[in-house]
Amino acid sequence: MAKFPEAEAVLMSVKVCHKCKSRNPKTATKCRKCGYRYLRGKKKGKGGKGAAGGAAK
Numbered sequence: 001m002a003k004f005p006e007a008e009a010v011l012m013s014v015k016v017c018h019k020c021k022s023r024n025p026k027t028a029t030k031c032r033k034c035g036y037r038y039l040r041g042k043k044k045g046k047g048g049k050g051a052a053g054g055a056a057k
C-alpha cells in the first residue's frame with residue numbers, strides 16, 4: 001500500500017505530541033518543543049482511509 005516504504009518507516013518511527021503536534025524521535029519521552037509528556041506513536045489507522053487527517057473532530 002505504501003508508495004514510499006522509506007517515508008512510511010520514518011512516519012512509523014516518530015512520536016507526535018498531543019499538545020502541539022510536533023514530531024519527536026520515537027525514543028523521546030517528552031515533546032522537544034513544548035515539553036508535553038504525552039506523545040503518541042504515529043501509525044496507520046485501523047480503518048485505513050480517513051484515519052489520517054480526520055482525527056480532528
Ligand SMILES: [Zn+2]
Pocket residue numbers: 017018019020021022031032033034035036
Ligand atoms: Zn509538544
